[in-house]
Amino acid sequence: MSNLEIRDLRKSFKDTHVLRGIDVDIHSGAFVSLLGPSGCGKTTLLRCIAGLESPSDGKIFIGGEDVTNLSPEKRRLGVMFQSYALFPHMTVLENVRFGLRMLQDRGAAEQRASAKAALETVRMEAFASRMPSELSGGQQQRVALARSIAFNPRVLLLDEPLSNLDARLREDMQIELVELHREMGLTTVFVTHDQHEAMAMSDTVILMRDGEIEQEGSPTDLYRTPQTQFSAEFIGSANLIPAHAKNGRVTFDGSDITVPLPNPQAEGAGFLVLRQEVLSFGLEKGESADASMPGTLQTSIFQGAHSVAHVESAGHPLKIIRSGSAAIPAGGEGVLSWNSKESTWISDRDGSRG
Numbered sequence: 027m028s029n030l031e032i033r034d035l036r037k038s039f040k041d042t043h044v045l046r047g048i049d050v051d052i053h054s055g056a057f058v059s060l061l062g063p064s065g066c067g068k069t070t071l072l073r074c075i076a077g078l079e080s081p082s083d084g085k086i087f088i089g090g091e092d093v094t095n096l097s098p099e100k101r102r103l104g105v106m107f108q109s110y111a112l113f114p115h116m117t118v119l120e121n122v123r124f125g126l127r128m129l130q131d132r133g134a135a136e137q138r139a140s141a142k143a144a145l146e147t148v149r150m151e152a153f154a155s156r157m158p159s160e161l162s163g164g165q166q167q168r169v170a171l172a173r174s175i176a177f178n179p180r181v182l183l184l185d186e187p188l189s190n191l192d193a194r195l196r197e198d199m200q201i202e203l204v205e206l207h208r209e210m211g212l213t214t215v216f217v218t219h220d221q222h223e224a225m226a227m228s229d230t231v232i233l234m235r236d237g238e239i240e241q242e243g244s245p246t247d248l249y250r251t252p253q254t255q256f257s258a259e260f261i262g263s264a265n266l267i268p269a270h271a272k273n274g275r276v277t278f279d280g281s282d283i284t285v286p287l288p289n290p291q292a293e294g295a296g297f298l299v300l301r302q303e304v305l306s307f308g309l310e311k312g313e314s315a316d317a318s319m320p321g322t323l324q325t326s327i328f329q330g331a332h333s334v335a336h337v338e339s340a341g342h343p344l345k346i347i348r349s350g351s352a353a354i355p356a357g358g359e360g361v362l363s364w365n366s367k368e369s370t371w372i373s374d375r376d377g378s379r380g
C-alpha cells in the first residue's frame with residue numbers, strides 16, 4: 027500500500043474545465059471517498075489517477091513516485107468500475123488470474139496461488155470453478171473485487187462499485203468493503219454520489235463541486251462543521267437560516283430575534299446552520315438550551331422511530347426531528363430551542379468557497 031499525492035491537477039475536454047486545480051494528500055491505508063453531485067468530476071479524477079485519462083496539467087505521485095506519465099499497468103493500481111464485467115467464458119478462478127497473467131511478473135503456480143488467496147479474501151474460494159453466469163450479482167461483484175486486489179495493488183480505486191446492487195445487498199457490501207479494507211489496510215479511493223455511503227465507509231470524505239474540492243475532512247467534521255452553504259446542504263439535512271453576526275449574537279434576516287453565535291468572532295452576513303436533531307420544539311425551552319425563539323407548528327409527520335415536525339420560526343420554515351415531548355397541535359405556538367455549541371455559523375452568503 028502507498029500514499030497518494032495529487033498536485034494542482036487540471037483536466038479540460040476542449041473548452042470544458044472538468045478538474046480545476048485539485049490538491050489531495052491521501053495517506054497509506056486510508057479509505058477516502060470522493061463525493062459530489064453528478065458531473066462534478068469525481069470519475070474524471072479517478073480515471074486520471076488510474077492513468078486512463080491524461081491530465082491537462084498537474085502531477086500525481088504514488089508512494090512518492092511521479093506516475094503522471096506512466097501507463098495504467100505500470101502504476102500497479104487495483105481498479106473496479108461500476109460495470110465490473112467478468113469474462114463470461116472463463117471460470118471464476120481464471121477471471122481473477124487474468125489480471126495476473128497480464129502483469130507477467132510471476133509464474134503460473136504463483137498466479138494460481140495469488141488468485142486463490144484473493145478469492146479467499148472475498149470469501150469466494152468455494153466458487154473458484156464456477157462460471158460467472160452461475161453467480162448472483164453480489165457474488166460476481168466479489169469476484170471482480172478479487173480480480174482487482176489479486177496482484178497486491180498499491181492503491182485500490184473504486185468507482186460507484188455498489189450502484190448496480192439492490193438496497194439490501196448494497197448495505198451488506200458496504201460493510202464487507204469496510205471490513206476488507208480493515209483486514210488488508212489497502213489505500214482505497216472510493217467514488218460515490220451517495221453521501222450516506224461516503225459517511226458510513228470513509229476515514230476522509232473529499233466533497234467536490236464543479237471540478238474543485240469544496241471541503242475535505244472526516245465524516246464527523248463535514249457533518250458538524252460544514253464550511254460552506256453547499257457543504258451544509260449536501261451533507262445531511264440541515265436548516266440554513268440567513269442571518270447577520272455581530273458582537274457574539276446572530277440576528278435573523280427580516281426579524282429582530284437574536285440568539286448566541288457559536289463562534290463569537292464571526293461578523294457580517296451568513297447562515298446559521300441548525301441540524302434537525304439539535305433542535306427541540308415544545309411548550310418550554312429545552313433544559314440544556316441556551317438559544318431559543320418562538321415558532322409555529324405547521325405539520326408533524328410520523329416516521330416510525332421519530333416524527334419530523336415542520337415549524338415556522340423567524341420567518342423561515344425549519345425541519346425538526348421531534349422527541350415526541352411536544353403536545354402542540356398543528357397551528358399551535360411553541361418554543362424552538364437548541365444549544366448554541368451544536369449550531370454552526372457559515373460566512374458564505376454568496377456561495378463562494380472558503
Ligand SMILES: Nc1ncnc2c1ncn2[C@@H]1O[C@H](COP(=O)(O)OP(=O)(O)OP(=O)(O)O)[C@@H](O)[C@H]1O
Pocket residue numbers: 039042044062063064065066067068069070071219
Ligand atoms: N471524454 C469526455 N469528453 C467530454 N466531456 C467529458 C468527458 N468525460 C467527462 N466529461 C464531462 O466532465 C464532467 C465531469 O464528468 P465526471 O464523469 O467526471 O463526473 P462525475 O462527478 O463522476 O459524475 P457522475 O456522478 O454522474 O458519474 C461532466 O460534465 C462530463 O460531461
